[in-house]
Amino acid sequence: MLITKSFSVRVFKQVLIILQQKLNIMGLLKAGDMAPDFIFQAEDGTTKSLQDFLGSKLVLYFYPKDDTPGCTAEACNLRDNFQILKDKGFKILGVSADSEASHKKFIAKYVLPFTLIPDKEKIILKAYGAWGKKKLYGKEYEGIIRTTFVINENGIIEKVFTKVDTKNHSQQILDEMGL
Numbered sequence: 001m002l003i004t005k006s007f008s009v010r011v012f013k014q015v016l017i018i019l020q021q022k023l024n025i026m027g028l029l030k031a032g033d034m035a036p037d038f039i040f041q042a043e044d045g046t047t048k049s050l051q052d053f054l055g056s057k058l059v060l061y062f063y064p065k066d067d068t069p070g071c072t073a074e075a076c077n078l079r080d081n082f083q084i085l086k087d088k089g090f091k092i093l094g095v096s097a098d099s100e101a102s103h104k105k106f107i108a109k110y111v112l113p114f115t116l117i118p119d120k121e122k123i124i125l126k127a128y129g130a131w132g133k134k135k136l137y138g139k140e141y142e143g144i145i146r147t148t149f150v151i152n153e154n155g156i157i158e159k160v161f162t163k164v165d166t167k168n169h170s171q172q173i174l175d176e177m178g179l
Contacts, residue, residue, distance in 0.1 A: 062130035066106035074166040081170030
């Protein structure tokens with residue numbers, strides 16, 4: 001198998017993200033930061049990375065679990081406004097720790113027109129700071145922190161949403177981006 005320079009660079013970046021996580025040197029991402037690259041398997045079986053989205057604006061959203069009330073509201077809001085976002089130049093990717101099978105079922109049930117990335121190992125979640133300590137009813141636990149990143153055409157984070165309005169997320173994005 002021939003390994004291209006482009007593939008080698010992507011793998012190196014992925015390894016760098018993992019090392020940063022292990023060494024715990026990666027701070028919280030903010031507007032103006034370069035979005036960490038990542039590699040994922042698309043539904044059609046092809047391997048893709050964040051680099052494949054350069055030249056487009058990207059809504060990268062992290063959510064706790066497929067087919068739960070808040071996550072379904074968020075996904076369906078993005079679905080219902082998909083064409084508006086697309087017309088404004090956005091592509092959408094969702095990420096959770098659910099399995100590929102769970103994502104396929106969720107996509108089919110709600111006719112979602114965008115890719116959901118399974119991140120069972122939490123590599124992407126941790127790289128973006130979307131995995132961490134949460135509190136529910138006074139108990140602390142680790143889990144997915146609902147967060148959305150708007151990434152520009154050059155791979156720079158333009159906006160980070162940590163307080164996501166799941167039922168109106170598309171409008172929240174458009175308003176904050178001044179569109």
